[in-house]
Amino acid sequence: MSSIPNTAIRPRVVIVGCGFGGLEAARALRGSAIDVTVVDKTNHHLFQPLLYQVATAGLSAPAIAAPVRHLFRKQPNVTTLLGEVERIDVAERQVLLQGGDALPYDHLIVAAGATHSYFGRDDWAAFAPGLKTLDDAFEIRRRILLAFEAAERENDPARRAAWLNFVVVGGGPTGVEMAGTLAEIARHTLPGEFRHIDPASAKIILLEGGTRVLQAMPEALSQRAKEQLEKLGVEVRVDARVTAIDATGLTVAGPAPGGDPAATSYTIPSQCIVWGAGVAASPLGRLLAEATGSTTDRAGRLVVEPDLSIPGHPEISVVGDLAAAKSHVPGQEPTPVPGVSPGAKQMGRAAAANVLRRLAGQPSQPFRYRDYGNLATIGRNAAVVDLASPMGPVRFSGYFAWLFWLFAHVYFLIGFRNRLVVLMDWGWAYWSFARYARVVTGIEGAKKQLQE
């Protein structure tokens, strides 16, 4: 890093977004003679793989969120700003923030991540929140816990049953862990605490539009995941395409399981629907594509060069969920990088390395993704693991997969403090079946839900 020319004016790198990609990029510029500015629209780096635990009251928010500026307190070349990007002025090379600030850059790293996609049905968002931010997690926690509260107060049997229908849409990792944990709450955490309902009678339904859950996993592990979900008490329905969602519940195409085989659709009454089906790149992707004349893929991700830069703009790199990036292994066809946190972290480091090369007048290098495997948790004692190894894939499921998943996640948590808290919270939750963070706030706004 000492190869950077010691000019009077230090080069300026602006990093937009402090998820896994942005954080790793900024860290990789540590000790360099570069002024780095990290802009994020929240004040915290979020450990998203455990966000479902906040949504299901297993962890408090601070356990998985570290203040961005605290993470950089010992990296004096980093300035942290809380702000939202309004526009990127590619010609003038500056990032314009809402509120009027302009951040000039010599190199820009865009790591703005992804948000939910409702495939053009944004009106569904109000009835089926997704899970990307802490506010999302609080909203889902509120809906889950208030649904049980409302059921306890409800005298009409049909309405009570509707309050106890929990539907998760999408059988990807988020949908699977949400459904598994909901089943755990209904069967292990809440029983004994209600006087008019039996929480264990709640129905947890996981709807997957494709033919199997966890499609990124090998087929055998998908099958194991489905079996483990069913053992936990989740009803898994594949080939289940949702055609409508409103305040009363959702409509699914095709005949209902065990119903009239000639029916073209059926409804599930539910007041608690969690959306885990679609992901779309941050709107910043489209802004940037328009400003640079580059293209985005169907999910709104920017199609980048092998070195993660935007075509024609070597001074702009895109990393993480916002990039439609490929992995380049010499002598092989490039393969798409999966949208997982190791991918974002590796891209962040690679983009930073290319910034250093570029400022040193060296050519940039194509990105190569190292795939160490794939984990998914399902619930108590249940997970599936698919590890890459030189001797071929190592695949296992069940209790040891769950332990492996748990320690891997606690290990990668940012900051020792959080690791300890999370381990303690889980240890306690495991032995007592209790869930620590069953606190509902913002209840005023949710009151209508209970009074309906």
Add this chain to the structure above:
Amino acid sequence: MSSIPNTAIRPRVVIVGCGFGGLEAARALRGSAIDVTVVDKTNHHLFQPLLYQVATAGLSAPAIAAPVRHLFRKQPNVTTLLGEVERIDVAERQVLLQGGDALPYDHLIVAAGATHSYFGRDDWAAFAPGLKTLDDAFEIRRRILLAFEAAERENDPARRAAWLNFVVVGGGPTGVEMAGTLAEIARHTLPGEFRHIDPASAKIILLEGGTRVLQAMPEALSQRAKEQLEKLGVEVRVDARVTAIDATGLTVAGPAPGGDPAATSYTIPSQCIVWGAGVAASPLGRLLAEATGSTTDRAGRLVVEPDLSIPGHPEISVVGDLAAAKSHVPGQEPTPVPGVSPGAKQMGRAAAANVLRRLAGQPSQPFRYRDYGNLATIGRNAAVVDLASPMGPVRFSGYFAWLFWLFAHVYFLIGFRNRLVVLMDWGWAYWSFARYARVVTGIEGAKKQLQE
């Protein structure tokens, strides 16, 4: 408790509110042949003495909030309902909830607590939030942390200085601990994390309308508290009457310290004002007074009989901050019960004991408050303690007072789980000066603040 007649229909007790008073009342009815229903408008019992730690990012919300129904899971005669009281039908003896439920009672215990009072200036609430609920604490946390963020982005020196003015109104226990902790954040937690501002340059101003802080304490301890606050970096201004609060700051009557002595008022520009000045009884007090024809005091508290019942309504007891109650010691003049948590807990237990007596056909007993003393924390290593003892009061301040305060509060925290978490959080915060829960959520709504 076995003296209750074993009738076919068990007597029904409804308890409104599950703060300290309601919780203790319900617990005191454990094992009795009574059906108890506890109604609260939140889903958690809040350990309010540590709420300022949530507001100042020292503790996460779940550390001081336990789900109400979890607390009663092993008390089968208690049914927990999440709901807000709309009206109390005294003639029909039923509590009507918003949303339409009616809860019939044979005995009613009202423990609905208190809220902020702006002395008729409710328009101040938007600019100077008070601290009673978790949502209040999140709002104040958001304003504190976002003020530093905004200062870091602000280029205009006057506006930057305004962002770094933190004003606490009211020198009672809440005001004192908020001001002391704000000074700790500015001087110990945040330094080193900003590049454009020095957080330690923040001004923390505590405004008290009376002649001294902590007026419930002996004068010498008030003086010690003031000195300790000043040592922590708080500017304490007594005899400082606030006459206006708006979006730009507040106006104080009289000349500014060190300013023109002839001036009749001065302004303090500030974007972060915390209200700790006034407390008013829950609006339920007025409803109940109207329904029963009884009277309330200036703070809206119901004036109760010696046995805590409402005059003419032996079947309704009022406990905690909603009651203008007196302590009755034989042979002495009755004295007012202070609005502190031991008072609420003792009233809750006393009301429950009178319910049992009444149902057993025995006469009720007047309430007697046992005063064990008074503690107030100020900040790191700083507190004042005034203990009652048979040999006269024991008073001390400083480090040992702080340790005493800390262990007393951790001891009284509801639930072992929370105690452990709180102790760990504090141990960590003490050694590292870090604050664990610096997570701001609901930032969308607060964005305007930053863009102003």
